Amino acid sequence: MHVAFSTTVSRSIGSVRRFRRGALCVALAVSLAAAPLACGAQSAAAPAAGASDTPAIAGAPGPSAASSTSAADDTFLLTIFLRHDESKPLPKINDQLRAQGFFKTFPPPGIEVVSWYVMMGIGQVVTLRVPASRLREVNRAIELTAWGGYRTEFYPTYDYKAQAQQMRATDGK
Numbered sequence: 001m002h003v004a005f006s007t008t009v010s011r012s013i014g015s016v017r018r019f020r021r022g023a024l025c026v027a028l029a030v031s032l033a034a035a036p037l038a039c040g041a042q043s044a045a046a047p048a049a050g051a052s053d054t055p056a057i058a059g060a061p062g063p064s065a066a067s068s069t070s071a072a073d074d075t076f077l078l079t080i081f082l083r084h085d086e087s088k089p090l091p092k093i094n095d096q097l098r099a100q101g102f103f104k105t106f107p108p109p110g111i112e113v114v115s116w117y118v119m120m121g122i123g124q125v126v127t128l129r130v131p132a133s134r135l136r137e138v139n140r141a142i143e144l145t146a147w148g149g150y151r152t153e154f155y156p157t158y159d160y161k162a163q164a165q166q167m168r169a170t171d172g173k
Contacts, residue, residue, distance in 0.1 A: 074132045077114060081153040082146060084123040093149040102145035108137050123150060127157065 085093060097103060107113060112129040119125050130138055142152055 075129050076132065077127055077157040077159065078130045078135075078138065079125065079127045079155040079157045080142065081122060081155070082124040082126065082150040083153065085149060085151065088149075097145065097149040100145040100148065102149065105145045106141045108134065108141050110134075111138060 084090075088096075107126075107128055111134065114127040114129055116124065116126045128138065139154075146152060
């Protein structure tokens with residue numbers, strides 16, 4: 001009977017892990033699909049992407065689809081999951097991040113924030129537009145200031161919206 005119980009528990013745990021992994025994939029897909037919509041069109045008065053050392057703020061006007069395709073060829077999108085450490089309450093996490101300089105260091109100056117969402121049950125999901133030559137700088141900012149408050153995951157991503165729209169318009173031909 002003990003063997004049957006432990007087998008059932010193992011199967012249940014495996015199912016939960018698969019469910020969480022599947023839910024995570026769905027959440028990532030939703031956040032990536034929503035990112036271009038959250039950016040909106042850039043107003044004529046707004047500075048061009050990368051023209052300022054101040055990163056864009058989520059919800060603020062961001063680059064349009066046209067400007068994202070005209071971005072420098074050496075940039076890519078990097079989605080970072082900042083998973084909350086659930087063993088600590090939020091005030092303790094924020095105190096640790098403040099003490100480590102997270103709020104001053106991340107993202108590094110001049111790195112464009114494409115989107116920054118809170119994902120309930122996960123933590124925060126940040127998508128940055130990163131010049132390839134500055135990847136190490138972004139990684140070091142996370143290593144030095146976010147670890148301990150967050151567990152981190154990195155996903156290089158790309159904007160597929162224009163291609164998907166074209167394929168839908170041509171019925172995949």
